[in-house]
Amino acid sequence: MSVEQRDPHSGYLTTGHEWNGITELNTPVPRPVYVFLILTVVFSVVYWVLMPAWPLGSSFTKGLLGADDRAALARSIQQATATRSAWTDQIAGKSFAEIEADPRLMADVRRAGHTLFGDNCSVCHGRDARGGKGFPNLTTSSWLWGGSPEAIAETIRVGINAPHADSRVSQMPAFGRDGILKRDEMENVVAYVLSLSKPPALGDKVAAERITAGKAVFAANCVACHGAEAKGNPELGAPDLTDAHWIHGNDENSIYADVWGGLKGQMPGWEGRLTPIERKILVLYLIDLRSKRP
């Protein structure tokens, strides 16, 4: 039973069906719908003819333009590399000192280094390279493994306590946990170490006694790595304990925790991930950063 009725508003007939009060008009499809439908189909067909589009068993239609994503990518990488080689070749060929003396090359280093450092190093060392607790500040003159360009380059290449075959290896024993030192010995040595960078108030007899006792503990246990003067040893990655730079904090509790539990910092080696030129740019970027901040 279908009864078409005329809609007084639009003037069109209904289809004659009705569902719980809903009816439908038999309005013809507006012309623009067909026009745009045909336009999009024509666009698609043209695109299929020009570009790789339809599968043919083990192959596919290649398209008249011969477009090939992989080839296009290879080409554009080649072009970009060629453009960059104007300055990257000089980075590769010149020594650190020569590059540092060339302001135009250093401008390239700053631009490229900013992104390289931001994408690879800033997770640990911070965007400004100032580090944080447990992560060294790279803008100072204090470097665990040496601050010469060559030493920095090697650290970046092999990493610290990393899986790399030539990795720099270093570990501070856990004097407390492994029972090497007693609690008072550790407290004394902490007092001594602290006194090297922060001399105690004059006349504090208790402190003076602890420092003297601590010095003996230090001489017996710590000098092998940190040196008799406690100036550290970049060959072993042992930090200078007399300067103002502290990776793991310079309050009594932090130093005690380090002595008690030991330390074994880690940094990945970047040889497999960054090219030699990229690593060299990073070294120069850090030296440049350091030179700007006293």
Add this chain to the structure above:
Amino acid sequence: MIGQLTRTERQIALVILICVAAFGLAIAAAGKDDPIGAHGWLIMVLCIFGVFGVISGYFAPEPSEERLDSYYDEPSRVGIVLSMAWAALGLFVGDWVAWLMVDPALTFDAAWASYGRLRPVHTTAVIFGFGGNALIATSFYVMQRTSRARLPDQLSPLFVLLGYNLFCLLAVSGYLLGITQSKEYAEPEWYADLWLVIVWVTYFVVYLRTLARRKEPHIYVANWYYMAFILVVAMLHIVNNLSVPVSFGSAKSYSLFSGVQDAMTQWWYGHNAVAFFLTAGFLGMLYYFLPKRAGRPLFSYRLSIISFWGITFLYMWAGSHHLHYTALPQWVQTLGMTFSVMLLVPSWASAANALLTLNGAWHRVRDDATLRFMMVAAVFYGLSTFEGSFMAIRPVNALSHYTDWTVGHVHAGALGWVAMITFGSIYAIVPWLWKRERMHSDRLVEVHFWLALAGTIIYVIAMWNSGIIQGLMWRTYSTSGTLAYSFVDSLIAMKPYYIARAIGGLLFLIGGLVGCYNIWMTIRTAPRGVSEPSIAIPEAPLAVIPGRPGAAPQSAE
């Protein structure tokens, strides 16, 4: 709920519950050293509660034979309530995740509260919890009315609804426990997936059985869409989740696909989930509730045919546009892109059909926030389908892919289209289902509307900005020929937009909570009355004069 079941159905319900409880116990025992064990216990405990529920109503008098002359709306009522509960949860977690992008410390150092676990809780709760329950609830309602046929029995629709919610619960609690198969929008593991297959096939059978009993000779458009939704989602779900579990006692499984085939299967699923879950299902809602609420005949039957077959045929090809410029062969990308472009016209035809239906009823759009929800939904549907086709074009995608533009696009669709049409339909259906004269407060519907619209617009504009800035920053080269910005630089540039997005989300969440309150108060306290012709199944089609439908409810007038 139990009172509506026949004695036999109560017995079957008990058998099902006991079987599933035993299954839960088996999982709990086999997986006692695995996260799956917790799910075994959860399944068992819920089923035992269910058993007690059935027993407590077991000796209630059986429903009379007269019930068969009226529609069966109990599953729809339960579904609407569950839908709003999931909305509250999903929107809350969504806004939490948005603030997490502003301040990463908001995870409180807890594994369960990490971004990777909360984010799927948000997506699953809103898409499957809120959207899915609303689809099931309205589909049962619409199917019965437009077929003039009662659901085939009392138990299977309830099984579908509650079984589906068990799936959602397993999904969401699983993420918090760290259970996921890491496929976007298909995160639940094998056992939850298998359960959903059982539930979904039952859903399909319920639908076909109702359709087979219909008294209307023609099948209304809304049902085409609901059917496409149910059928295709079953197909997508089964294929994308083909996997081999490590063991019966392990939550972990390995996908049947690997590499680029896995990616293609996943995005064939992912895009068609957008197409057939988030589009086809909700178009079913639109095609019923919008003309009904507007009291207007549908603008064009012919146009709806073009839209339906266009969408159904073309969407299937479009998934590969999620994988432009990847390891996927270029010819597959070409097909994905061109079919996405062709898809625009049928999509716009649906939006136009909805908006042109409102001709002659624009004064109602002005006065009735419920109808306005549906109107705005149609506008956002048109907007986001245009944007989708545009973003599928390869050079455009090169800029937009992996940026917040995608997030903005998804939310233009999810907030502007899916949630708006759902809220509009729920505000229409609640007085009908609970036999109230009208909603508790029309003013609160109005408040909800403006909160939702403002929230969506703030959200989408913030993400357009941040997405395009991100995309441009990632492709800007310095004069040295190297990338000008690191990723962290782009992240810092995003921060103001992330704050704006979280505020937009907060407005949307508040709107949703206002809606929950209003619906609750309608159920509890609104005056009883008839806003829809009785639930009795009419012997003959309702006599309706087009343009002046006596049958259309007009609670706002």
